[in-house]
Amino acid sequence: MEVDPRRIHAGVIKANTAGASQYRFHLNNLITLYFKSGLVAEAVNVFHQIPSPNVVSWTSLISGHSNTPFGLGYFISMLRHPTLPNQRTIAIVLKTCASLPSLFFGLQIHALSTKLSLASEPFSASALIHFYSKTQLPTNAQKVFDEIPERDAVCFSSVIVGLAQNSKPIDALSYFAEMRACGFGSTDYSVSAALRASAELASLEQCRMVHAHSVVNGLDSNVIVGTALVDGYGKCGMVDEARLVFDQLVSILNLIGWNAMMSSYAQQGDKDSVTELFSMMEYRGQSKWNSGDRAMRAMTTGNTKIGSVGEFFHRLGLFDLGSWPRSCPKRLNHQAVCPNSCSSAMH
DNA sequence: TTAGGGTTAG
Numbered sequence: 001m002e003v004d005p006r007r008i009h010a011g012v013i014k015a016n017t018a019g020a021s022q023y024r025f026h027l028n029n030l031i032t033l034y035f036k037s038g039l040v041a042e043a044v045n046v047f048h049q050i051p052s053p054n055v056v057s058w059t060s061l062i063s064g065h066s067n068t069p070f071g072l073g074y075f076i077s078m079l080r081h082p083t084l085p086n087q088r089t090i091a092i093v094l095k096t097c098a099s100l101p102s103l104f105f106g107l108q109i110h111a112l113s114t115k116l117s118l119a120s121e122p123f124s125a126s127a128l129i130h131f132y133s134k135t136q137l138p139t140n141a142q143k144v145f146d147e148i149p150e151r152d153a154v155c156f157s158s159v160i161v162g163l164a165q166n167s168k169p170i171d172a173l174s175y176f177a178e179m180r181a182c183g184f185g186s187t188d189y190s191v192s193a194a195l196r197a198s199a200e201l202a203s204l205e206q207c208r209m210v211h212a213h214s215v216v217n218g219l220d221s222n223v224i225v226g227t228a229l230v231d232g233y234g235k236c237g238m239v240d241e242a243r244l245v246f247d248q249l250v251s252i253l254n255l256i257g258w259n260a261m262m263s264s265y266a267q268q269g270d271k272d273s274v275t276e277l278f279s280m281m282e283y284r285g286q287s288k289w290n291s292g293d294r295a296m297r298a299m300t301t302g303n304t305k306i307g308s309v310g311e312f313f314h315r316l317g318l319f320d321l322g323s324w325p326r327s328c329p330k331r332l333n334h335q336a337v338c339p340n341s342c343s344s345a346m347h
Numbered sequence: 348t349t350a351g352g353g354t355t356a357g
Contacts, residue, residue, distance in 0.1 A: 028349050059350040088351040095352070126352045133353095158353040165354095189354040196355075227355040259356045 005033040009046070020051065028056045035064035059089045066092050067099040087121040094127035098134040106131045120148050126158040133162025142171070157189035169197035173206065186213065188222045195228035204236040221249065227257040234264025
């Protein structure tokens with residue numbers, strides 16, 4: 001049953017007899033709840049009701065605006081408040097920098113993380129690796145990983161994914177082997193990336209090894225691993241094995257999986273199988289996913305009317321981020337760019 | 348005690 005955040009909000013107001021920190025704790029949770037329900041204005045409103053927002057309050061607010069320039073704007077407001085970020089805040093801001101993408105802002109965040117001794121913490125480091133991978137700087141990503149003293153499975157997965165995405169399959173598989181040697185269990189992220197690397201090498205033996213590994217670890221029925229398997233076998237020229245995986249997982253595969261299977265046939269010049277599969281896809285109504293995917297992409301890439309990150313900060317009068325002010329010399333005109341929310345957080 | 352990092356095609 002769906003929880004209505006407004007009912008919870010009413011309960012928090014009624015029960016506001018506890019101390020200030022307890023009240024803030026409940027409001028922080030409410031911010032997240034409102035964002036998850038798509039009630040952005042209400043979430044921002046709750047933030048402004050917190051007398052003394054802490055790092056969790058700010059991170060919740062920034063997270064609700066992740067992947068949009070507003071998230072970066074709120075991060076600057078947080079620094080000016082002043083509240084120092086922790087590795088969770090850094091992670092969500094870097095995720096936004098990777099998604100926009102904004103190399104310039106991300107580099108500033110890396111510098112700040114280093115100053116705050118957060119660049120090697122698992123959460124911020126894995127986000128840094130992701131950021132450098134998305135900005136096509138895999139050597140930087142690798143350097144960040146190598147400097148993490150205590151790595152976890154996500155750090156490993158991030159570097160494997162990043163190297164595989166940047167056409168460094170040998171390095172990716174080397175980290176995949178290291179991850180296992182260090183005793184970490186494989187994840188759907190690391191396995192799908194290892195398959196992508198194997199596919200780029202067109203190494204059938206490697207594909208089969210990772211496939212067997214995914215079966216042992218119970219990951220072979222995962223939709224993304226399954227798609228990577230179809231793609232991997234296809235690129236190794238083993239279209240029958242690709243089809244075997246495809247048929248086993250057809251009930252859960254999405255448009256990407258169908259495309260991977262059709263590409264496998266196309267690479268063999270088997271146009272009859274391609275058209276047959278395409279007809280089957282249309283019959284099942286799967287071709288409709290195309291528009292769905294486009295809509296999803298528009299939603300997740302920060303589809304605002306503002307042309308670029310640079311334009312956004314130019315409008316805020318903050319174009320030169322190289323010189324962050326220590327005090328608050330200038331009030332930002334948040335209403336000009338975000339008329340539906342309060343402006344006092346943006347200073 | 349809350350917030351939070353990494354995947355599949357072309």
